[in-house]
Amino acid sequence: MPLVLSLCKHSVKKVADFSDDELVQVLGALIHFGQSDSYFTEALERHIPKKVFTMHPEAVSKVMQYCSQRRILSPPIFDTVAESFVYKADTFSTSQIARQIMPFGKLNYLPPNAGELFRKVEGVLRDRFSQFQPRTLLNLLHACTLIERFPVNFLAKVFSPYFLQQVEAQGTGLDRTVLAQLTQLFMTMKLECPFYEVDVEIKLDEEGYVLPATYHDEVYQRIAVCIDGQNRFCSNSQNLLGKEAIKQRHLKLLGYEIVQILFNPLDYDFGVDRIDYLEETDQTVVPEFVFLTLIMDKDRCQNSLLLQYLYYVDTSCKDTVLKSCSSLKNAGVVESGVYLIDPDGEEFGVDPFSVHCDMDSYPEVGITVVGHNSEDRLRISPCEDAGCYSRQIVYKQASLHQLRVLTETSETCEQFVKLECRHIRFLRENWGWWISRDGQKVQSWGGSSTNSGKCGCGERGDCDLGLSTCNCDANDEVWRSDEGYLTDKSVLPVREVRFGDTRDVPVEMAFYSIGKLQCKGEKTTIPVLESCAALKVAGFTKSGRYVIDPDGAGKGVSQFEVSCDMISDPVTGITLVSHDSETRMRVAPCESPGCYGRELNYEASLTQLNALTKVSRCCEQFVKLDCRHIRFLQSGWGWWVSWDGHKMLDWGGAEVNSSSCACGMTGPGRLCNCDSNDVIWRTDEGYLRHKSSLPVKAVHFGDTQDAPLEMAFHTVGKLTCKGRAMSDK
Numbered sequence: 001m002p003l004v005l006s007l008c009k010h011s012v013k014k015v016a017d018f019s020d021d022e023l024v025q026v027l028g029a030l031i032h033f034g035q036s037d038s039y040f041t042e043a044l045e046r047h048i049p050k051k052v053f054t055m056h057p058e059a060v061s062k063v064m065q066y067c068s069q070r071r072i073l074s075p076p077i078f079d080t081v082a083e084s085f086v087y088k089a090d091t092f093s094t095s096q097i098a099r100q101i102m103p104f105g106k107l108n109y110l111p112p113n114a115g116e117l118f119r120k121v122e123g124v125l126r127d128r129f130s131q132f133q134p135r136t137l138l139n140l141l142h143a144c145t146l147i148e149r150f151p152v153n154f155l156a157k158v159f160s161p162y163f164l165q166q167v168e169a170q171g172t173g174l175d176r177t178v179l180a181q182l183t184q185l186f187m188t189m190k191l192e193c194p195f196y197e198v199d200v201e202i203k204l205d206e207e208g209y210v211l212p213a214t215y216h217d218e219v220y221q222r223i224a225v226c227i228d229g230q231n232r233f234c235s236n237s238q239n240l241l242g243k244e245a246i247k248q249r250h251l252k253l254l255g256y257e258i259v260q261i262l263f264n265p266l267d268y269d270f271g272v273d274r275i276d277y278l279e280e281t282d283q284t285v286v287p288e289f290v291f292l293t294l295i296m297d298k299d300r301c302q303n304s305l306l307l308q309y310l311y312y313v314d315t316s317c318k319d320t321v322l323k324s325c326s327s328l329k330n331a332g333v334v335e336s337g338v339y340l341i342d343p344d345g346e347e348f349g350v351d352p353f354s355v356h357c358d359m360d361s362y363p364e365v366g367i368t369v370v371g372h373n374s375e376d377r378l379r380i381s382p383c384e385d386a387g388c389y390s391r392q393i394v395y396k397q398a399s400l401h402q403l404r405v406l407t408e409t410s411e412t413c414e415q416f417v418k419l420e421c422r423h424i425r426f427l428r429e430n431w432g433w434w435i436s437r438d439g440q441k442v443q444s445w446g447g448s449s450t451n452s453g454k455c456g457c458g459e460r461g462d463c464d465l466g467l468s469t470c471n472c473d474a475n476d477e478v479w480r481s482d483e484g485y486l487t488d489k490s491v492l493p494v495r496e497v498r499f500g501d502t503r504d505v506p507v508e509m510a511f512y513s514i515g516k517l518q519c520k521g522e523k524t525t526i527p528v529l530e531s532c533a534a535l536k537v538a539g540f541t542k543s544g545r546y547v548i549d550p551d552g553a554g555k556g557v558s559q560f561e562v563s564c565d566m567i568s569d570p571v572t573g574i575t576l577v578s579h580d581s582e583t584r585m586r587v588a589p590c591e592s593p594g595c596y597g598r599e600l601n602y603e604a605s606l607t608q609l610n611a612l613t614k615v616s617r618c619c620e621q622f623v624k625l626d627c628r629h630i631r632f633l634q635s636g637w638g639w640w641v642s643w644d645g646h647k648m649l650d651w652g653g654a655e656v657n658s659s660s661c662a663c664g665m666t667g668p669g670r671l672c673n674c675d676s677n678d679v680i681w682r683t684d685e686g687y688l689r690h691k692s693s694l695p696v697k698a699v700h701f702g703d704t705q706d707a708p709l710e711m712a713f714h715t716v717g718k719l720t721c722k723g724r725a726m727s728d729k
Helices: 002-017 020-033 038-051 057-069 075-091 094-106 114-131 134-146 152-158 161-169 176-192 242-253 272-280 288-296 298-318 325-330 400-409 456-460 532-537 606-615 662-666
Strands: 200-204 221-228 256-262 337-341 353-358 367-370 389-392 412-422 433-435 480-486 496-499 509-520 544-548 560-565 574-577 596-599 618-628 639-641 682-688 698-701 711-722
Touching: 002 020, 002 038, 020 057, 038 075, 057 075, 057 094, 075 094, 075 114, 075 400, 094 114, 094 134, 114 134, 114 152, 134 152, 134 161, 134 176, 152 176, 221 242, 242 256, 325 337, 325 353, 325 367, 367 400, 400 509, 456 480, 496 509, 532 544, 532 560, 532 574, 532 711, 574 606, 606 711, 662 682, 698 711
Parallel strands: 221 256
Antiparallel strands: 200 221, 337 353, 353 367, 367 509, 389 496, 412 480, 412 509, 433 496, 544 560, 560 574, 574 711, 596 698, 618 682, 618 711, 639 698
């Protein structure tokens, strides 16, 4: 056990530097010995959310398996894993899918994007049901029921003789655990998912189009239309009867969206002539299920007529799902209320989501308002260490990814924060902070610049007692407060708050308030130009994400998104392109030349990036090799591959195909430090600058078989291009 405790202790300091393989090995050891450590968990929470989208799925699965086995509920980790699952699940193995989803059920946690997450799970199960090992599948479905995500569409398959025979043939057969899971699954479906006949069921595909009533595959969303006559209410009020209320609750549990229509037959005239007329009209105008109901159930024709009206209202509203409340106000919507918006447009990116639109506060723009679960004045629970108190902010109706798109497409966004305090410490000694939407620690407070280490009073220079940071750093017996608006769109909304130094109650006490996210206006349309350098020339001087098209709109390669650094070089903009292998990565043990290979996947295609290098004045890419007791360039044991597939025998800082590293260009002896092949750790690093070969497509190394004596780690940086070709601009 001392060895395991030592592993935990040292891993805390090294989590950020672990390769995916190393992280899997460490977590595997901790799982095997049943060991966990709060400091190691905190280290995982700091670093995993930043890397989860680029991590190998096996490493992500192992992180979730560790949390599950040690019963560690970590919203920062679980939320980012849920978001990455939606985008990457199709590339996962069935075992990885199960290990990433089951912890949500075991630890009873629904992430903010639960709707998207479990729609993706259902889609994966539908497409790959037969690929799952029977017990793995049973464990996965059972975990889903624990958090009220019921596998209605797969129940018949699970309880089929064929599937049960497969389960019985695997492992220990129908043992007590399997029988308990099957029993609980069956009872859960019976108790919580009773069968109800709905008045009208509308089935929608993924794009929101209505499917025929007889269609059962590829149903993305189900809407239950409840035509509520007076016999479903109390006789003296509009209060639903208990049996009707529980029916609607159960339908929601089954995944239905409920549309309730109050129907009074005295308000309508449904004669036979009206029905015959509708049956004779062009049926392409009205959905198929309307006519099925009219023809097969004349007694319920009034429901169909109302549904026809509902459908037309819904169809007309589809075209009015605009990007923000400001767009709605510009379109003539003037009443405040709840509306559906889609910040990046209906044809792109995130799904639409509901927000509150404040149409009254400003005469010319609507304000998009998003609430959350922590808007009240909340007391910080007593605890002593820095950041020991934590509160996750869960937003209503929208995931953090959706809110990120909202902030990026809005002209301005803000969020009010307030801290009331007595005898505590705050920002001055890093006792408190908040977490951005991307999981970054932010050490500033409302009214100040991001990560300034100050509150509003520190920014203005008017803090109590002449303090330079915050009023709440006074640490005395006087009640004080720090408050103001966070306005940096690149970090909003607030994802979590952390405070400490409140243990000695009642002397040490604090309360905080976090306001709604509020955004207004729409960001100015940015032209799609050839590079960040061209954008800076055009007057765009703020660093951030931009879309570029190196060879011009409608020509050659398609446009793509990059990061633009508009600050580092006063003259030109710098285009940065990321890839999935930027962290320090271990070269897996193998012996022959180039036996280890790592192909880099960029956020744009290699053809697109070659077009970028052609229009740029210069491009470069940092490379580094840390090594011990290996051979490298001099003996032909390692190389890198250019964007177009050519084997390149040079390294950062050396001339093209010189079989040399930077040290070989200036000093005597070996051409690379890593050709020393001795027991000393050495390094070769520098920039590759021959832009016609960039970006790096892959790296290859060998001679690392005899670990731990022979070891190596490689680092490949972002592709960086600046300036404009054939120009000094």
